Amino acid sequence: xxxxxxxxxxxxxxxxxxxxxxxxxxxxxxxxxxxxxxxxxxxxxxxxxxxxxxxxxxxxxxxxxxxxxxxxxxxxxxxxxxxxxxxxxxxxxxxxxxxxxxxxxxxxxxxxxxxxxxxxxxxxxxxxxxxxxxxxxxxxxxxxxxxxxxxxxxxxxxxxxxxxxxxxxxxxxxxxxxxxxxxxxxxxxxxxxxxxxxxxxxxxxxxxxxxxxxxxxxxxxxxxxxxxxxxxxxxxxxxxxxxxxxxxxxxxxxxxxxxxxxxxxxxxxxxxxxxxxxxxxxxxxxxxxxxxxxxxxxxxxxxxxxxxxxxxxxxxxxxxxxxxxxxxxxxxxxxxxxxxxxxxxxxxxxxxxxxxxxxxxxxxxxxxxxxxxxxxxxxxxxxxxxxxxxxxxxxxxxxxxxxxxxxxxxxxxxxxxxxxxxxxxxxxxxxxxxxxxxxxxxxxxxxxxxxxxxxxxxxxxxxxxxxxxxxxxxxxxxxxxxxxxxxxxxxxxxxxxxxxxxxxxxxxxxxxxxxxxxxxxxxxxxxxxxxxxxxxxxxxxxxxxxxxxxxxxxxxxxxxxxxxxxxxxxxxxxxxxxxxxxxxxxxxxxxxxxxxxxxxxxxxxxxxxxxxxxxxxxxxxxxxxxxxxxxxxxxxxxxxxxxxxxxxxxxxxxxxxxxxxxxxxxxxxxxxxxxxxxxxxxxxxxxxxxxxxxxxxxxxxxxxxxxxxxxxxxxxxxxxxxxxxxxxxxxxxxxxxxxxxxxxxxxxxxxxxxxxxxx
Numbered sequence: 001x002x003x004x005x006x007x008x009x010x011x012x013x014x015x016x017x018x019x020x021x022x023x024x025x026x027x028x029x030x031x032x033x034x035x036x037x038x039x040x041x042x043x044x045x046x047x048x049x050x051x052x053x054x055x056x057x058x059x060x061x062x063x064x065x066x067x068x069x070x071x072x073x074x075x076x077x078x079x080x081x082x083x084x085x086x087x088x089x090x091x092x093x094x095x096x097x098x099x100x101x102x103x104x105x106x107x108x109x110x111x112x113x114x115x116x117x118x119x120x121x122x123x124x125x126x127x128x129x130x131x132x133x134x135x136x137x138x139x140x141x142x143x144x145x146x147x148x149x150x151x152x153x154x155x156x157x158x159x160x161x162x163x164x165x166x167x168x169x170x171x172x173x174x175x176x177x178x179x180x181x182x183x184x185x186x187x188x189x190x191x192x193x194x195x196x197x198x199x200x201x202x203x204x205x206x207x208x209x210x211x212x213x214x215x216x217x218x219x220x221x222x223x224x225x226x227x228x229x230x231x232x233x234x235x236x237x238x239x240x241x242x243x244x245x246x247x248x249x250x251x252x253x254x255x256x257x258x259x260x261x262x263x264x265x266x267x268x269x270x271x272x273x274x275x276x277x278x279x280x281x282x283x284x285x286x287x288x289x290x291x292x293x294x295x296x297x298x299x300x301x302x303x304x305x306x307x308x309x310x311x312x313x314x315x316x317x318x319x320x321x322x323x324x325x326x327x328x329x330x331x332x333x334x335x336x337x338x339x340x341x342x343x344x345x346x347x348x349x350x351x352x353x354x355x356x357x358x359x360x361x362x363x364x365x366x367x368x369x370x371x372x373x374x375x376x377x378x379x380x381x382x383x384x385x386x387x388x389x390x391x392x393x394x395x396x397x398x399x400x401x402x403x404x405x406x407x408x409x410x411x412x413x414x415x416x417x418x419x420x421x422x423x424x425x426x427x428x429x430x431x432x433x434x435x436x437x438x439x440x441x442x443x444x445x446x447x448x449x450x451x452x453x454x455x456x457x458x459x460x461x462x463x464x465x466x467x468x469x470x471x472x473x474x475x476x477x478x479x480x481x482x483x484x485x486x487x488x489x490x491x492x493x494x495x496x497x498x499x500x501x502x503x504x505x506x507x508x509x510x511x512x513x514x515x516x517x518x519x520x521x522x523x524x525x526x527x528x529x530x531x532x533x534x535x536x537x538x539x540x541x542x543x544x545x546x547x548x549x550x551x552x553x554x555x556x557x558x559x560x561x562x563x564x565x566x567x568x569x570x571x572x573x574x575x576x577x578x579x580x581x582x583x584x585x586x587x588x589x590x591x592x593x594x595x596x597x598x599x600x601x602x603x604x605x606x607x608x609x610x611x612x613x614x615x616x617x618x619x620x621x622x623x624x625x626x627x628x629x630x631x632x633x634x635x636x637x638x639x640x641x642x643x644x645x646x647x648x649x650x651x652x653x654x655x656x657x658x659x660x661x662x663x664x665x666x667x668x669x670x671x672x673x674x675x676x677x678x679x680x681x682x683x684x685x686x687x688x689x690x691x692x693x694x695x696x697x698x699x700x701x702x703x704x705x706x707x708x709x710x711x712x713x714x715x716x717x718x719x720x721x722x723x724x725x726x727x728x729x730x731x732x733x734x735x736x737x738x739x740x741x742x743x744x745x746x747x748x749x750x751x752x753x754x755x756x757x758x759x
Contacts, residue, residue, distance in 0.1 A: 005018070005024050005040075005042070006040075006079075008077075008078070008079055009040050009042075009051050012051050012079050012080060012081045013049055016042070016044060016049065020044045020045070021042055021043070021044060022044055022045060022131060022135070022141065022146070023043045023124075023128055023131050023146060024040060024041060024042040024043060024128075025040070025041050025104075025117070025121060025124040025125055025127075026038070026040055026117070027039040027104065027115030027116055027117045027121065028118055028120075028121060029116035029117055030116060031103070031113050031115070033101070037052065037053065038055075038077060038079075039082075040052070040079070041104060041128060043128060043131055043132060043135075046086065046087060047084045047085060048084070048087065048106075048114075049081075049084045050081075050083050050084075050085070050114060050115070051080070051081055051082060052080060052082050053077050053079055053080075054077075054079065054080050055077065055078075085106065085108075085114075087132065087135055087136050088136070089108055090106050090107070090108060090132065091107045091108060092107040093105070093106050093107070093128075093129045093133065094129060095122075095125050095126055095129050095526045100118065100119050101116060101118050101119060102116070102117055102121075102122055102125055102526065103115070103116050104116075104117070104125055104128070104129070122525040122526055123525035123526075125526065126522075126525040126526040127145070129526075130145075130567070131146075179482055179485050179486060179489065182485070182489065183308055189269070190262060190265065190266065193258060193261065193262050196255075196258055197255050197258045197262065198318060200251045200252075200255035200258065201251075201255045201315075201317075201318040202318060203251040204251035204252045204255060205318060205321065205322050205325070206325075207244050207247045207248040207251060208244075208248045209326070209329065210244050211241060211244050211248070211459075212456050212459030212460050212463060213456055214237060214240055214241045214244065215241060215456070215459060216454075216455035216456030216458075216459055217450075217452045217453055217455075217456045218240075218452075219234070219237050219452070220451055220452030220455060221450045221452030222452075223237045225452075262310055263306055263310040266306040266310060267303060270305055270306060270488070271302045273492065274302055274491055274492070277491045277492045280496055281496050283558075283564065301367075301484040301487050301488050302484075302488065304484040305481055305485055305488060308481040315470060319466075319467035319470045320467075322463075322464075322466075322467045323464065323467045323468065326463055326464045326467075327464070329460060330457065330460050330461075333453065333456070333457055333460075334457065337439060337443075337457060340432070340435050340436065340439055341432035341435065341461055341464075342432065344428040344431045344432055347428055348428050348468075351421065351425060351428075352425070355417065358417060359414070359418070362410070362413050362414040362417060364483050365410045365413075365414075366407070366410040366411055366413075367483060367487070368410075369403070369406050369407040369410045370407050370410075372403055372406070373406075376399060376400055376403050377400070380399075380400070426465075430465060432461060433458065433461045433462065433465070436454075436457060436458060436461055437458065440454040441454070497565065498562055498563070498564065498565050498583075500582055500583045501579065504580060504582035505580050505581050505582065505585075506582045506585045507573075507574060507576070507581060507582075507585045507589070508585075509589070510573060510574055510585075510670040511539045511574050511670070512540060512574075512670045512671050513536075513537065513538060513539050513572075513573065513574050513575070513701070514536065514537040514543075514560060514572070514573055514671065514701060514703070515536050515537075515572040515573075515575075516533055516535050516536070516560070516569070516571050516572075517534055517570050517571075518532050518533075518534055518568065518569035519532070519533045519534070519568070519569035519570070519571060520532060520533075520566065520567050520568035520569055521555060521566050521568075522567055528567070528724060529552045529555045529724050530552045530555055530559070530725075531724045531725050532569070533552075533556065533569075533724075533725070533726055534569075534726070535717075535719055535726065535729065537701050537703065539701055540699060540700065540701060541701055541716045541717065542697060542702040542704060542714070542715045542716050542717075543702065543703050543704070543715065543718075544704050544706065544712035544715030544717070544718045544719070545557075545703065545704065545705045545721060546705075546718060546720055546721070547720060547721035547722055548722065551721040551723065552721055552724040553675075553705045553721055554675055556703075556721070557592070557675055557703055560578075560590075560673065560703060561590045561592060561673060562578045562581075562583075565579065588669075589670045590669050590670075590671045590672075591611075591664040591671070591672050591673065592664075592672075593657075593660050593664050593672070593673070593696075594660070594676070595676035597653075597656040597657055597659070597660040599644050599651060599656055600645050601644075602643065602644070603638075603640065603641050603642060603643055603644070604633055604636070604639075604640050604641075604642050604644055604659065605617070605620050605640040605641065607644065607645075607663065608659060608662045608663050608666060609666065610663055611664070611667035612666050612667065617640075619666060620640065620662075620666065621640070623662040623663075623665040623666040624640075624658075624659075624662045626661075626665045626695045626696065627658045627662035627665055627692040627695075627696070628658055629659055629662050629692075632655055632658070658692060661693065664696060665695075665696055669700065670700060670701065671700065671701045672697060672701070672702045672703070673704075674693065674702065674703070674704040674705065674706070675705050676706060709745060709746055712732075713732055715732070716731070717730070717731060718730060718732060718735055718742065720735065720740075720741050720742045720745075722741060727740075728740050728741055728742050
């Protein structure tokens with residue numbers, strides 16, 4: 001991080017070395033908000049230093065994504081020292097959000113702004129403020145906090161904005177050869193099969209090379225002309241031609257069978273690899289992506305990439321060998337005619353160099369638009385109930401038509417260029433054959449070569465057209481494969497935001513003690529959802545969390561189960577920071593029963609056994625009985641074998657919730673999280689769910705969120721949250737006696753129940 005700080009900026013601070021810098025940020029706006037300026041805030045362990053450019057305020061700024069014209073030359077900027085502010089003199093530092101910008105404000109004897117910045121620097125500003133506070137409080141700053149994992153919006157090399165949000169791939173600066181090399185390394189897993197395919201393809205080509213010689217020189221010049229080794233032996237020549245055609249066909253059948261096997265293996269392995277890579281990524285990755293886009297990655301991209309291995313490597317090698325072999329034979333026969341045949345080749349090469357980048361961009365655009373269309377289809381299908389309820393079928397059709405039209409335009413542009421350029425390339429290559437007929441015919445008439453030789457030569461030229469046409473179409477193949485490879489490698493290389501440490505601790509059995517200390521978290525920089533949350537849950541204790549919608553309750557439990565990592569502060573389980581625990585020990589001993597219950601496609605037994613696939617049927621039934629689900633399951637047509645989920649039996653909300661509880665019972669966690677587990681259920685169903693939950697809670701540390709306060713009356717301790725902060729805490733009786741926010745919520749809850757009884 002320190003190496004990115006400009007040397008000319010650091011040189012202004014004569015007393016400060018690069019190793020002394022804890023963190024820094026660039027403020028790119030003037031403090032009055034009327035223009036742009038360049039100011040650096042540099043944090044060391046003892047002071048906050050300010051360095052600014054000598055040119056002062058400017059009215060224009062070249063943002064990332066705006067390309068300079070060749071005539072423009074970047075200005076050299078000089079910097080000057082402004083001031084050093086000792087940390088002990090800073091009472092408080094804060095970041096003020098403005099419209100598309102922000103201010104760094106410090107509180108000394110009086111409040112003042114020391115820097116202004118555009119929103120692109122917001123994440124670094126929030127970190128700077130956090131680190132200043134930590135240094136003042138003599139708290140440790142971890143290296144992983146300093147490292148900047150935030151996604152850049154533009155290419156650091158050329159400054160061009162990435163064409164797809166969240167995908168840090170610049171089409172201009174991307175090293176295509178590096179991707180090609182990586183694909184070749186993957187091909188090493190199929191090395192033996194590819195070698196066999198290439199071998200049989202070469203045998204097929206070699207046996208095919210003999211046929212034009214037999215059909216031309218041997219048949220016409222020797223057998224029919226009654227001269228040479230095969231004089232008058234027309235039958236033998238025909239038999240030889242048939243024999244070599246049969247041998248060539250046999251080799252072709254073998255390599256086709258091997259190719260089919262390779263295609264199936266490659267498609268299987270690529271899809272498995274992409275899907276497995278997606279499973280290790282954090283929840284935040286999936287929230288940034290639409291379902292349709294991810295489906296496109298797994299299906300379309302993996303299928304397109306299999307052509308690299310199936311139709312690419314083997315056919316490229318063999319066709320290259322064919323071109324070399326046929327050209328060699330032709331040069332031996334008549335080098336002058338061979339050179340005439342290759343007259344159009346330079347034009348073909350120039351056209352390929354021109355069309356290659358255009359096809360690349362068109363292929364990428366087509367993929368982006370088909371991803372958008374797939375995402376729209378997925379969203380529309382998943383939200384069918386809402387669409388029907390609001391009568392928006394026509395609007396959905398219009399939305400799809402727009403996406404379909406955009407994809408159709410991209411597809412037509414790609415196909416139009418392909419269908420225009422490739423016939424031109426093929427025609428240019430075939431001009432060589434026309435030239436051979438012209439000059440070859442003239443040579444036959446002048447007696448320089450025989451008719452059989454020219455027939456052989458022309459046959460070799462037509463044999464050469466196939467490999468050359470393949471090489472022409474390789475641009476199309478390359479565009480498909482390389483763009484697909486980019487997207488697949490992006491997923492494979494993606495680093496989970498919630499990553500496991502190399503020396504992670506594995507807890508065989510948790511006691512269930514939870515300690516949350518000064519925890520702060522926000523999904524966006526400088527917009528905390530939770531602020532300075534602190535509480536402790538003893539083993540076996542039930543902690544209730546209440547508050548209005550948007551108070552941060554669900555975010556709190558997501559952090560405890562480490563679906564996200566905290567921004568500041570820490571969460572400890574059994575005395576260990578959750579960052580130091582292995583993911584497997586966390587997931588295996590923390591269970592969640594959520595309001596949003598997902599039922600997988602399959603039988604009810606399979607859905608319950610999802611937590612423990614190795615369990616017995618007795619275990620499943622036992623878990624269902626504890627969850628009060630056994631009775632309704634046995635009344636279904638096929639009992640525990642009833643198909644539910646997509647296309648299966650429709651379960652009510654209460655039935656799904658009880659299956660979810662049975663799943664949690666079978667999981668047998670040490671820490672249980674109940675996130676609105678009884679929300680949106682009728683009173684009778686809620687009582688049944690409550691009975692099941694009481695059985696599940698026994699002996700476990702439980703964090704329970706509920707809108708219905710009656711479900712939390714038995715909690716050992718209650719946290720009352722408002723706007724991301726814990727505003728009250730204590731037992732039910734203590735909070736009622738305090739007559740604060742919780743007491744008001746209970747009063748409104750009881751009034752609502754009385755009104756319902758009257759109704």
